[in-house]
Amino acid sequence: MNAVPDRVGVLGGGRMGAGIAHAFLLAGAEAAVVERDRMSADAARARILRAVEASIERGTTTFPLETLAPRLHVGVDLDVFGHVALAVEAVPEDLAMKHEALAAVEARLPSGAVLASNTSSLSIDDLAVVLERPERFLGLHFFNPVPASSLVEVVTGTATDAGLVAQAQDWVRALGKTPVTVADAPGFASSRLGVTLGLEAIRMLEEGVASAEDIDAAMVLGYKHPMGPLRLTDLVGLDVRLGIAEYLAERLGPRFEPPELLRHLVAEGKLGRKTGQGFYDWNDA
Structure with missing residues (x-):
């Protein structure tokens, strides 16, 4: 045992x-x-x-x-x-x-x-x-x-x-x-894959491809993820995800370069659930 x-x-x-x-x-x-x-x-x-x-x-x-x-x-x-x-x-x-x-x-x-x-x-x-x-x-x-x-x-x-x-x-x-x-490798397995998905979701939101809710719903309903990548980023903390992305970009190259939307929200102090605002409004959560 x-x-x-x-x-x-x-x-x-x-x-x-x-x-x-x-x-x-x-x-x-x-x-x-x-x-x-x-x-x-x-x-x-x-x-x-x-x-x-x-x-x-x-x-x-x-x-x-x-x-x-x-x-x-x-x-x-x-x-x-x-x-x-x-x-x-x-x-x-x-x-x-x-x-x-x-x-x-x-x-x-x-x-x-x-x-x-x-x-x-x-x-x-x-x-x-x-x-x-x-x-x-x-x-x-x-x-x-x-x-x-x-x-x-x-x-x-x-x-x-x-x-x-x-x-x-x-x-x-x-x-x-x-x-x-x-x-031992930058981002290991989970963070490397999770950040890749999260950054692409942020780029899609930045480009107006779909709303945060619809991007997340696509992964939850279409791929059976328990939570969409944008809501998950709010849970993890936008500042945490930005730090990981910057580290991975430094080690693995520009494919991990953080989107400007992520940098902008972090600069504004919109870090996700812990501050009440990120890609979603958490003030009533």
């Missing part, structure tokens, strides 16, 4: 970090989440507990809140990573920020612990250059929303130990999700 680690640490308690902690909590682990300050930590704890309560109401876990809540530890002290078997970095998609975060976490990990990044596009080898033990490092790319998503990309770096990959695959299965294993 596959089992998750007893103790998991997550650096970053935003939407993705909170979702990762939530998933491991429901699978039986203790989860420690570290945020940059006390206000952010309090917000992260509330976010995770709300999600846990929703899972209980939906019947997706048989554990009561009285059992799950004490397993969650949220704070600002990086030293909690000294007591985990798995640490997952979930800070924004900025190489320098991730370098600083990964080095700080690794310095506190027990020697046998595993370090993972939730990066959706950055090279695992590029991230590993600051690490003392790159063989204990790999990518675990969870998808938003984490509790509902059935996929996790396991991304292997050049130095990643083969046994670690198999262990990570087992952990993903223990979460009730399916691992897809990919070699």
